[in-house]
Structure formats: C-alpha cells, structure tokens
Amino acid sequence: MNSSDLRYLMNLPKFEYFEPKTIEEACSLLHKYKGDAMVLAGGTDLLVSMKKREISPKYLVNIKTIPDLNYIRYNGEGLLQIGALATLNEIKDAKIVKEKFPLVAEAAEKSGLPTTRNVATMAGNLCNALPAADSAPLLICLGAKVKIQGVEGSRTMLVEDFFVDSKVNALQNGEMVTEIQVPVLPDNSAGVYLKNPERSVTDVAVVSVGTVITMDAKRAKVVDAKIVLGATAPTPMRAHKAENTIKGKTLDQELIEKAALAASKEAKPRTRPDYKRELVRVLTIRAIKQATI
C-alpha cells in the first residue's frame, strides 16, 4: 500500500496547461491531445481527483479564459441558455432563473455545498457524468439539452442521452459542452427534486428522484409525466413504466403507489438493492404528490 492508495492530497501532478481564448482553440487542443487532455472549468472534481492521483491527464485545457462562456440568459423564445462557465450559485441566484425556471434554480441549489456551488459549474456537473449528479434529474425531466462544440461544428443533445455510463459522457474527441438549454415549463406543470442523503444535507444522495408533471387545464388528469431516478443505475435514468402508469390518468393514492412500485422495479441499483429500491418507491410517491399539489 502506498500513498496513492491512501488518497493523500498531494501536490498536483505535472501536466501541460493551456489557456485558449476561443472555443475553437479549445476544441482543437482537445482534438490534438485526444484522451490525454481534460477540460478545466470549476475544477472541484477534476483537481481533487488529480491530487488524489485518481486521474493524471497530461494536458489541461482551462476554458475559463474563453470570454463570453459565462452567461445565463433567456432567448425570448422559450429557452433558457446557461453558458458552460456559469456556476451553480450564479444559476440559483439569477433573476430570470428564479422567475421563469424555478426548477432549474432548485436543481442548482440542491447540488453540493454552498462553497462548492460558488466554484462548480452546472455543465461540469453534467460532464462528470456521475450517477448521483444532482443537477441531472430535473434537467432531464425538463427536456434540457446540451450544446456541444467540436472541431467540425456543433450539435445539441438531450441531457438524457448525454449520460452514457457511470463517469462516461457522450462527448467525442475534440468536443466540449458550451451551453445548457432548458425549455420553459409547459402550463399546468410542476416538479420537484428529492434526494435522500444519509445525513441531513451534505452527503451524496443514496437515491434521488426528479419529477415534472403536467396536468390538463382542469388539473384533473396527468397529461405528461417525467420521472428520473438518480444514483440507482450507472446513469440517471427515466422511469418510463412509472411515467406511463400515471399518464392520462387521474391521480389517486393507489395509482401513485402503483407508479412508485413500477419505478422501484425499474431501478437498477448495483449496491444495497433492497434498500435503494424501497427508497425509490418512497421518494417517487413523495415526488409525485409534491409535483401535483
């Protein structure tokens, strides 16, 4: 056993460091160095992992030197645009987010600790692609997309598809996320993100559930439902069967419990399965109720 097994916070390992001035420059660096280069934004995960020698990228591409990547704006046509450098606290506190996208504010606020949120970016939270990424479930429920820039142009992709496996995202060589795009919540819709850490707040969620439910105008029937489970599979996952259980139906206790049971069966926890499935069931019941009050 040596020090790396003991995860001692050493000085950073040696790496070559770049400060690109444009997105194109950043992408070409990432392309040039293939898998050996990593993007540095907030650094709350990357730098700690490097100090613990869990990863040792040869090249770091600091995108904080790229102007105009830190923004939070509404495009006037139903889309919230969050630049790759916007921190979780900036997003949580932005006026437009609070007023028009309260669920995005909730996703930001329930991610990590206040001190981490001052530095960590929402784009970084997605790119790390952890199964328990706190900002993912609501963004997936909302149908949010990431805008991806590469050497040969840009594309957009649903956040839901961006998560490929535990710690694996959908970025190809030479690509980076430049923006998160969140459509405005349809009328008669509400949502919530519930996480269940073992202690009061500071832990990574054992299980989390994000829900957005759209009712009809009379608020009698469920028109649409999105239920996303966190930390119960290699990626945040849609509980499709649970969603279908309540879609088009009038909610009552029995139906909610049926949907929750479906969600708990859909979950694919790798560890502590009985416990996590039960928590999925309980949190799904609570989430559906809170999203339809």
Add this chain to the structure above:
Amino acid sequence: MKKHSVVGKSLTRVDGIAKATGRAKFTYDMELPNMLWGRILRSPYPHAKIINIDTSEAKKLPGVKAVITAKDIGPVRYGFVDTPRYPADQLVLATDKVRYIGEEVAAVAATSKDIADEALSLIKVEYEELPAVFDPEEAMQDGAPEIHDEIVPDRPCAWEDWGVARKARSYKAENNICAISQQGHGDIEKGFKESEYIREDKFYIPSTSHMAMEPHVALANWDPSFQKFDVWLTHMGYEVKRYWLARALDVPISRVRVRKAYVGGAFGGKIDPFSYEFLAAFLSRMTLRPVKISLTREEVFIACRLSHRFIINVKTGVKKDGTIMAQEIKAIDDPGAYRGSSPVVLFLTHGFRRPIYNIPNAKHEGIGVYTNKSICMPRRGHGSPQMSFSVESQLDQIAEDLGLDPAELRLKNFRKKGDVLPNGDTLHSCGLAEGIQKAMEVSGWKEKRGKGRDKNRGIGIGVAAMFNGAQYYPFGAAATMKLNPDGTFTLFCGAIEFGQGSDTAMSQIAAEELGVGLDDIILVSADSELCPIDHGNWLSGGIFVTGEAVRKAAVNVREQILDFASGWLEVKEDDLVLKDRKVYAKSDPEKAMTFAELMINSIQARNGDPILGKGFCKPVPEVEFYPSLSKGTGRWTNAYTFSIIIAEVEVDKETGKVKVLKLTSAEDCGYPINPLAVEGQVESQAVQGLGDALFEQIIIENGRIVNPTLTDYKIPGTLDIPEEINVNHIITNDPKGPFGAKEVGESSRSAAIAAIANAVYDATGLRIKELPLTPERVLQAFMDKKE
C-alpha cells in the same frame, strides 16, 4: 459552603484567544529549519509473509535522505499493554510478516513530501500471501489461521520498569486469543433462580474512529551533541510517550523531551504509542535532521487505532417489580491484528458498569481475539459505550416487557452515596437518583414516554459512569509553582490541553487557592522537561488527579506565604487573607504586603528562599501497585462520575431516517470548576454519541477499510445536531476531588448512544441490536417487522 471566586465560574478559556485567532501552534503546523518529511510504506495485504524488501531504487532518488526497514532497527516491540502476562506484541516495522492492511513496512525521509511519496513507490516488497481471518468467532476456532507466533520478551516489560515484582513471560496465543477477563461477584446461578423474569440479548458494535480534527503527527529532532531527542507530538500525556520512545530508541528516558504543542483533539485516539512516532525519531537520528511525519486522514483511519469491535451477550434476571437479581455478560472483543488495549477494555466494560446498578450477582466473561484487521484502542469511554448500548438497551426492553417505566426501573436499582462496590471502591459521591429525577422533570419524560408513536416520536434514556483516574502507574501527577517578582505565579503541570479546557481548569484551581485572578497564573503545561511527572489526560484523571496535585501545590505556596507574612506583619496566620496579589490582616487591613514585596523580603530574610511550592496526588494511594486486569479484583479508583441522558427523536418510517430533536443531560461531575467547560464537554459527548448511535462505523471488507475518508465515514453534520442540548449540573461535591470536582470528559457519550437507541424504540417499537442505527438498518427493521 465556602464561596469561591475563581472556580465555579464560567471564565473564558486561557487558550481561547490563541486558538480563535489561529496563533496557537499545533504539531501539524510546525516546521523546523532543515526539516525532512517522512512517509510510511504500508502493507497492502491483511496477512502475508515478507520475502524481501528492495530499497535500492528509493535510495537513489534525489532528495531522499534515508530509507528504513526492519533490517535497520531489528524487531523493536512496543504496545499499550506490556504486562508480565501480556507482553507487547506490536513492532515498529514489520519484520517477517504483516498482519493487517496498513501495517508499517518501511519509511523514508526526504526533502519534500512528494519526493518521499515517490520514494515509497520505488520500494519493492515481495510478499507471500497467507490465509487471513477477519471474524473473531471464526478466529477462535481450531484450524483458523494463526496470526501470532509465540512472543518471547527480550527485556523486562513496562510493568517491571514501573515497579511490579512479577517477571515478563512469553505469550502464545492459543486459538488467537489475546486477552481473557473473568470477573464477578455473588452467586450468579442463585441470582437467576431467584429471578422472576430473565432476558437474553446479543448486541453487535462496530469500530469507529476518534475523529480528532488534527490528524496524527510527529516531529522529532535528534541533537547529537546532547544525545537527546526533542519531540513534538499530538498526544494525551507525555510519560507514556517518552517511556516508549526512550525504550524503542534505546536512550535514557531523560534524553527524550516531549515538547508542548496544542493538540487538535484526542478522544483516546492519541494515547497509544505509534510507529510513526518512533520512525520520525529513528529517521532523525539517521539523518541528523529534524523529521516530520504527518499522517493523512486515511492513514489515521487505517493505522491510528479504532474503537473496539464487540459482540456482547447480556443475560439479566429481575423480579417482577424490576429489581435486578443477576446479570451475566459474555463479551467478545475483536481488537484486530495486535492486542491494542484488549485486556484493559475487557475489564473496563465491567468496571464502568459496576458503580451504576446494585446487581447482587454478576458474572462477566470477556475474551479478546486477534483478527487480520486494524488495531483497536480506547475511544472516549473505553468500552463503556459498547456496554452501555447493550445493557441499557436490554434494561429498557425488560421494563417494556414487564410494563414498567424504564426510568423508574433504573431508579429502583441505582447505587447511592456510601455504597461500597464489590472491589472495595466507595462511592463518596453519587448523583444518580438526583440526576435521573432532574432529567425526567426537565425533559417532560412522564408526559412524553410512550405517547408519541402515532407521531413517529419517541423518548429514551441512557445511564453511564466513569472512573476518575485509576490506581495504575503512571497514574500519579505532580505540580510545581513559583512566585514571580511581580506577585504573579507560574504553575508547572503536566496536564495536556487538547480542547477539553485543561489549561483553564488548572489555572482556575491554582488561582482560587491563592486569592488571585486567572490572569495572575502563568501556566507552563505539557512539557516533559519543565513539568513534573504526570499521567496525562486519559482515563479521566485530569481534574481529579492532576487538578488535585495543582491544588496542593497552590496550598503549599499559600502556606509558605502565610508563614512568612505572619512573621513579617506580626499577625496570626488565621487572621491573614490572600487577595489581589496581596496578603493582609482581616482585623487590620493596614497590615499588608504585596506578593511582590513578600518575594523580595523572603529572599532577603530567608537565605534566598523565593517561595516554591509542590503538590502531588495518586489515586488509591493506600493500595500498592496493581489490581488484577483479568479478575477485576482490587481497588481501582477514588471516585466515579455519573451521566444521564434523555433523548427525543423523530423517525421517518418510510426512509428509516432518525432525527434527534432534543438531548437532556444530567451530569454529576461533583462540582463544575468551569460550568461552561463542563457544558462543552457534555455537549461534545452528546454529539459524538449521536454519531455513534446513527452514523459512525468502520466498514471492513476482507480486511480492507472501505470507508477511510470523511466522505464515506459519516459523522454528524451541523444540521444533524439538535438545537437544544440541555445540560443540568448535579452538584455532589466529592470529598476527594479538588473543590469537590470529578471528571466530565467521558461518560455522557455512552449515555447518549443508549438514550437515542431507546428513543428509537419508543418511537417505533423496533429494538435494533446493532450499531449504528443507519436509515438502511432502521428501514430493514420496519420491513422485517411487516413481514
């Protein structure tokens, strides 16, 4: 009672400003000119032979100044327990084999930490894996892997050095058994025969880590010109440290100075001698440069001792009215790959319970078993938390089974002031009855118990007790004092401040006896060269033993002042008053002299006598040396502290989460020297107990600790701590303590754990017999109950 002017007051800590402003230096902060950094290579296997260690590549790395393996120092043994029966079994560096993951195999000293780390990766160790055993009940079976060969002492044991006539013997661990304790009194069979209700339960308690904020660290500096070590450690008492350093490094004890530094928390986790301390010293002597080894949090989890893992079977017989007739305990301790404090904890699990309930017939069998896991040592309460959780849970259940109030059942069986325990210790003070009544009244026990289940709320109680130092070398303490030219005093005492408020309490005690203020006491503490002998602050002897030594030193100075002033002022001694750095006649305040004048005149008139005082204290001085650890017979201590905690909880039945709403404590510490500090001690224990009850556990899979980080090892966060922790002082004025004071550092934690577990029962009807009560475990218990 005499009115006090300094003790009994919630005065600001003497180290408060230094700590609040960050000026207080901890060993972890310290660096010396020309200093090297040491790092330790540890075993990756739970059990393996060492075939070969190749250090050649590491030695070639620029910046590396020394590499050390067992070849360089030989098999240097040490251990917390080193008695004629149980010789020390640990090694500074593993020689022929490793016995747990994390055991020290080699070390390097280099000009930077990173170079030292790189050097470690260049050391090639060839291992041959051996079958390992992790479960103590398996380790006891015939044919289980044998963890230790016969240990043959090559020199007298520590107890011989400390005056015990018996000679060290070799030790062969049959069936991996490393310690046995058999205690009891009365007739256990008769007791059960006379019982009307008997209950038997088995409890499981995991290891926990002490969670001191300052990780373990040693900075050693060998001075070749004086052939002497200067050592800065984060520790709990220098006598044990310098004894083992001197012995391991083979230098006279006077050639080791353990220096003063602030200590960032201890909780029992820094009393053991540690390999890294010896290694820093060896490396410094090899390189003639100061060497610092500061461990990471992960290393602290793995290699700096854990609390004892226990399996405890409790069988208790009672009358229908709740009168306890008999109690039989069978405890299995799993101290890991080395003995640690196993023989001590096996005794204490019984010893700490003995003063609480009057149980006429008792039997206590304890057995310690080696396994290939990290080593266990005291943690705040040393065995009391484990046993309190078990016994107090069962008593609660017995009350429930018989339809009795659990608090009333306890009250019925409590011991009282004047009781003589089976070993001969007398309870000169005992606030149990008063304490439980106070805690019941303040918490609203009668109104709340059994009435919150529909709201998922419950209330529970726990009781614990603690020694006040023990009849055990080096459990003696002395203090010296001198009068300064400006009329202030300098106090030299060995007590070590590690957050508990020792420096403040010792200063208050001295100031009270001399009629001066806290600012008039200049304190020199915890420096082995400047201060007289001191057992250190463990087994809760700080106030009761060192504090009494300090008080006596101050009385000695006071007597000298009175003697001189009486002659000089021509006033009878009993007419003299000491106040505000002056001595004057009550009958004629004009007849007065300042302490400054007194010192000058004393030097002039008494052949240079500047007024020097001394005081000393030893627990149970009437008994020579040692009682028996394995039989528990013989006197142990002069006083016991008693703690009662009532917890209120709310349980989320769907997620299994327990929220502690309120903790009410009644603490009999005799007399609070500093009430605010007493409240701080109780609150910190209540919070630690909350962690033990709900979150904390070292998880070990195949010998590997899988949660050695603060991310994965859960301790209470601010939001987990109840807003209200209500501390009630039960003042019993122990006749032997300084100003009536007893200890306050260790027993509430045990009471809190039991109280929370019992409150969870009251809220849910679930009796969970394994700690901690994690959401998963509580939820599982609910699901099991439904089925």
